Amino acid sequence: MSSLLRVADAVLLCAALAIIYRLCLRQAQPSRLPYPPGPPGYPLIGHLSGPEGPGGRSWVAFRDWGLQYGSDVIHLNMAGTHLIVLNTLRACSNLLEKRSTIYSDRPTAGITMLSELLELWSTALWTRMAGRSQVLRVAVQRPCGAKISPSALPGGVTLPTQSLHGSGGMGIPRPSHGGRADHVRRICDRRASKRRPLSERCRACGRMCTEDLGSCEVPTGLVPGCRIQAESSFVAQIDMYIRDAPYDVTKKRVADDAESVPDCVAKDLMEKMVNNAKDPEYMERVARSAVGSMYLAGADTTHSVLSACVLTLVLNPNFLPRAQASIDEVCQGRLPDFSDYEALPHVHAVVREAMRWNPVVALNLPHRCTTDDTYEGQLIPAGSIVIANIWAILHDPAVYPDPESCNPMRYLRCSPDGTVTLDPAVPNPADVAFGFGRRICPGRFMGYQTMWLALARMLAAFDI
Numbered sequence: 078m079s080s081l082l083r084v085a086d087a088v089l090l091c092a093a094l095a096i097i098y099r100l101c102l103r104q105a106q107p108s109r110l111p112y113p114p115g116p117p118g119y120p121l122i123g124h125l126s127g128p129e130g131p132g133g134r135s136w137v138a139f140r141d142w143g144l145q146y147g148s149d150v151i152h153l154n155m156a157g158t159h160l161i162v163l164n165t166l167r168a169c170s171n172l173l174e175k176r177s178t179i180y181s182d183r184p185t186a187g188i189t190m191l192s193e194l195l196e197l198w199s200t201a202l203w204t205r206m207a208g209r210s211q212v213l214r215v216a217v218q219r220p221c222g223a224k225i226s227p228s229a230l231p232g233g234v235t236l237p238t239q240s241l242h243g244s245g246g247m248g249i250p251r252p253s254h255g256g257r258a259d260h261v262r263r264i265c266d267r268r269a270s271k272r273r274p275l276s277e278r279c280r281a282c283g284r285m286c287t288e289d290l291g292s293c294e295v296p297t298g299l300v301p302g303c304r305i306q307a308e309s310s311f312v313a314q315i316d317m318y319i320r321d322a323p324y325d326v327t328k329k330r331v332a333d334d335a336e337s338v339p340d341c342v343a344k345d346l347m348e349k350m351v352n353n354a355k356d357p358e359y360m361e362r363v364a365r366s367a368v369g370s371m372y373l374a375g376a377d378t379t380h381s382v383l384s385a386c387v388l389t390l391v392l393n394p395n396f397l398p399r400a401q402a403s404i405d406e407v408c409q410g411r412l413p414d415f416s417d418y419e420a421l422p423h424v425h426a427v428v429r430e431a432m433r434w435n436p437v438v439a440l441n442l443p444h445r446c447t448t449d450d451t452y453e454g455q456l457i458p459a460g461s462i463v464i465a466n467i468w469a470i471l472h473d474p475a476v477y478p479d480p481e482s483c484n485p486m487r488y489l490r491c492s493p494d495g496t497v498t499l500d501p502a503v504p505n506p507a508d509v510a511f512g513f514g515r516r517i518c519p520g521r522f523m524g525y526q527t528m529w530l531a532l533a534r535m536l537a538a539f540d541i
């Protein structure tokens with residue numbers, strides 16, 4: 078009897094909670110407009126446990142829901158937080174770009190909240206739109222303009238050459254198979270070596286950011302015992318290290334003998350931004366953050382895409398000799414450089430396909446909508462977390478036929494006289510892979526050009 082009562086109590090409690098929940102949602106929806114469609118979640122927690130895609134690939138689940146509900150925008154309830162996923166370029170452009178004034182904040186929970194509470198400064202990625210984000214973006218963008226100077230590249234133009242020589246290219250014995258990943262990493266991250274703690278710590282921080290992405294999107298970071306809380310002191314230590322270590326080394330060298338310090342981002346910021354500032358102390362914090370952000374956001378991403386470029390070549394063995402032949406023809410025995418940028422479409426084709434086929438950021442960093450908005454008759458409430466499904470856009474079969482196959486030839490067209498050029502009818506995945514609107518990756522030109530140059534030189538020196 079008593080167990081029957083307990084069951085009845087539990088049923089009543091669930092019913093009461095369900096009614097309260099529905100009332101709360103209705104209150105939170107001041108307009109009568111519906112939310113965009115989406116799958117029903119569990120009572121109360123909605124989809125808090127996270128969407129399960131095949132093999133944990135939630136971007137596939139998001140895309141499939143979009144197809145199932147016939148909408149390029151889907152809505153999920155994450156325990157009261159609205160999650161909006163944009164599965165098409167059209168939706169991203171209409172919302173994140175055309176309405177960027179209200180879609181450019183970052184979520185207030187998870188890493189953003191943590192970085193505000195701990196006053197972390199290492200990264201521009203998670204800053205809110207107001208406040209220091211603007212000045213930080215300006216500082217990061219300074220050395221990353223469309224036409225970047227070679228000295229702004231991670232190791233200058235010479236780096237890929239040095240790396241190739243160091244790793245055995247141009248007549249020196251080829252690298253051992255096991256070391257290939259490390260060689261590619263060092264092209265993008267000069268500090269990558271076992272004896273360089275900065276690189277290790279950045280990778281650990283990157284792993285944590287990725288694994289805890291759920292905590293950035295939804296308020297699970299607030300649940301006691303969540304990893305993000307447990308790891309907050311670890312994050313704080315990493316933050317200080319990333320922010321201070323590279324900057325301080327350069328600062329000391331500049332103080333000792335500025336002339337002998339090669340041009341680099343830290344030196345440039347010190348000389349042009351910090352020294353002329355009204356409040357040099359504040360500007361120095363900004364400069365430190367900018368340098369830390371660039372390293373944290375730029376080294377691993379560039380390395381990942383460059384590794385995907387190598388994989389693209391492995392998967393397309395017939396493409397390699399064509400690409401090498403075009404380099405031989407254009408460069409006549411010297412290593413490629415930026416003057417060959419327009420003349421080597423094969424290299425662009427590999428970088429583009431690597432970015433499309435295996436996008437390093439499959440789901441964009443979360444944006445946050447700051448006011449209620451209406452899109453095609455549906456309500457996107459203020460505070461919604463808005464995520465662009467970059468993977469889905471780059472796997473749209475209407476734009477990239479047979480999207481699952483890795484095929485760099487899709488970007489090239491051959492004229493009757495045999496000239497190969499980039500096909501302007503095929504959209505460049507780089508226009509999507511670096512995000513959207515006011516939060517678009519400020520390192521996109523630096524990242525793309527680093528990969529292009531490194532790959533061009535790899536192709537000139539190696540068979541893969």
Ligand code: HEM
Pocket residue numbers: 201202203204214217221370371372374375376378379382437438441442443444510511512513514515516517518519520521523524525
């Ligand atoms: C292949 C390489 C790279 C890829 C695929 C990539 C991709 C992205 C994406 C998708 C975002 C989020 C954009 C958004 O929220 O809409 C982002 C943000 C960012 N990226 Fe990159 N990135 C790359 C390289 C770099 C490099 C080389 C740097 C620095 C030199 C950099 C610095 C940043 C920063 C600072 C942000 C934060 C911007 C903000 O929140 O306002 N990234 N990146």
